[in-house]
Amino acid sequence: MTSSPATFDRTAARESAERHLRALVGRDDATLREDQWSAIEALAVDRRRALVVQRTGWGKSAVYFVATLLLREMGAGPTVIVSPLLALMRNQIAAAERAGIRAVTINSTNNDQWEPIHAAINNGEVDVLLVSPERLNNPGFRDEVLPRLAATCGLLVVDEAHCISDWGHDFRPDYRRIRTLLDELPSGIPVLATTATANARVTGDVAEQLSGSRQLDDVLVLRGTLDRESLRLGVLKMRTTEQRLAWLADFVAAQPGNGIIYCLTVAATQEVSAYLRDRGLEVRAYSGQTEAEERGRLEADLVEGRVKALVATSALGMGFDATLSFVVNLGAPSSPVAYYQQVGRAGRGTDDATVVLLPQLEDRDIWAYFASLAFPPEHQVRQTLAVLSEQGTLSTAALETYVDLSRNRLETMLKVLDVDGAVRRVRGGWEATGQEWAYDAERYARVTAAREREQAAMLAYLDTDRCRMRYLREQLDDPEAVDCGRCDNCGGLTLSTDVSEAAVEAAHERLSRPGVAVEPRKMWPTALATLGIDLKGKIKGQAEEGRAVARMTDLGYGQQVRELFRDSTPDGPVPVPLVQAVVQVLNDWRPRVDAIVVVESTRRGVLTQDLADGLSRYLRVPVIGSFALVDVDVPPGAGATNSAQRVSAVGRRSRLLLDDDSVSGRRVLLVDDQVNTGWTLTLAAQQLRDAGAEAVLPLVLAVQA
Structure with missing residues (x-):
């Protein structure tokens, strides 16, 4: 009795797969497990889409490398693997080379190699291309390289696929671009998504996105035990x-x-x-x-x-x-x-x-703190869209002068809006598409609730x-x-x-050794002219390197300064343990100063004045002025989420007031309670230097990070 052609083909494919596995792992006794073969068969023989949820060490990379070799034998194009970390890429390339797979990577660290790599891909000299998810949203890569890859690739692999899902513990906006890539793939191109960390909700979400316009049943889901026996x-x-x-x-x-x-x-x-x-x-x-x-x-x-x-x-x-x-x-x-x-x-x-x-x-x-970096509220999103509509293409740095969000949070929001179709990343920055966009408050609330449950x-x-x-x-x-x-x-x-x-x-x-360096700001934020501020380029009149007792996140004095600056802690003099820490910092640092200027504070006025007065007595130098509050309508911390907004807020809120012109030629100790962005110290130092100070040395109790 002879086998049918289909049975023969599958048998031959498995024999070839086992041969490739042995080359990959370097062992003559290596064999595929049934679940590994099921995934490879779905990809290389049936040209299906598959989601593999298996524990770390199960052998997910073996599945896509063996499937790649089988597909290449059949004349398919190169495999494209979307990987989130350079560490993963380095390991993948080393493993691929052991099996004779020609693997290359395109990421932010090797842009000098992109053109030769593109040429090698076009010449059929690459079996596997590993790309970071960030590359998928780079305008040049997205518009020029990605369409060609989508049309010619033999297999698409999405590693750490839980990043696609809002419900995943490590959701990444760049991964959402993969949804578009999936829709653009020609019929018959297999797709593999892998992860070791997906619960039922995330698994269902990723499988649904993987299916695209197809039936969900068309996606093979292989979910194994997650025990780690060692x-x-x-x-x-x-x-x-x-x-x-x-x-x-x-x-x-x-x-x-x-x-x-x-x-x-x-x-x-x-x-x-x-x-x-x-x-x-x-x-x-x-x-x-x-x-x-x-x-x-x-x-x-x-x-x-x-x-x-x-x-x-x-x-x-x-x-x-x-x-x-x-x-x-x-x-x-x-x-x-x-x-x-x-x-x-x-x-x-x-x-x-x-x-x-x-x-x-x-x-x-x-x-x-990390939860505070979630997707911004609707009014800030609408403000961003309105600015782009009115101003045209703007870089992220230029947008900061209009929108009070940190660089990272602004970038993350823009990536989400890009995938949603409301903005588009272009050379030179971002532009609005004019496409109607709805703020999905219900979805963001559900995700926030899920994080709280976690x-x-x-x-x-x-x-x-x-x-x-x-x-x-x-x-x-x-x-x-x-x-x-x-x-x-x-x-x-x-x-x-x-x-x-x-x-x-x-x-x-x-832990009892206090003292953290406070590095001076060296460059003004980009596009301050948009806010009517004539400052740009390198900062003239910088502060010297200063000192803080501790970072808020430190293990030692960090706990004491966190308690001191909690909203529930009343304003008052510097606690004795922190006084002793300040003295130790001064003894280690030994700054040469002959005057003190204090940064006035709305929230901690008693604290900062007590600190300055105590330093004056200890160092035997006078307090000669303040970086004073001149506009109390600008609230404390205004603009603190990005540099341009903060420079503008501090410039309106505070001004240097001196007892006389005695600062000329003097070395000034600039005293504040804490450093968040560093721009208050920077502007105060600049004004002191403009007034004739020889040097400005900041001293604070805490830095935020």
């Missing part, structure tokens, strides 16, 4: 920051391998890594502020074991592939789904990995006495979730809170 989860609550840091140093030193320490803020990565290095541990900080080349070096150092750990924000997350024996979170992410993704970095290639969460008192404050669920994770892995899997709607037998609640992990007095004292000493 992970042992635990939560450890400790009373003080010193205890947490001391425990962390002891824990990391005792681990047999290397790992990741996640922090919620950039400042914390720097502070924690410095402390751990003091304890003799080879660690490095890693965040969204780390230069791209340095990120690559740090990732390689971790993979190769040259560092014990990276102390990172969530910038080290999606797609990072290494064999790690531990992940510690110093502070809780705002959702169980985000936490599941971060802990998924551990336990790949090892049978046993320890995952510990150390919650902090300030976690909710940090969650609230935060409540994260707090419940900290206190649950149930199996922790089961809890996380149930948050992801895993129907196979059962007790793991490995976590601290199941009895498979024991975590001691014991730390030596010497270790706690060392942590206390580190």
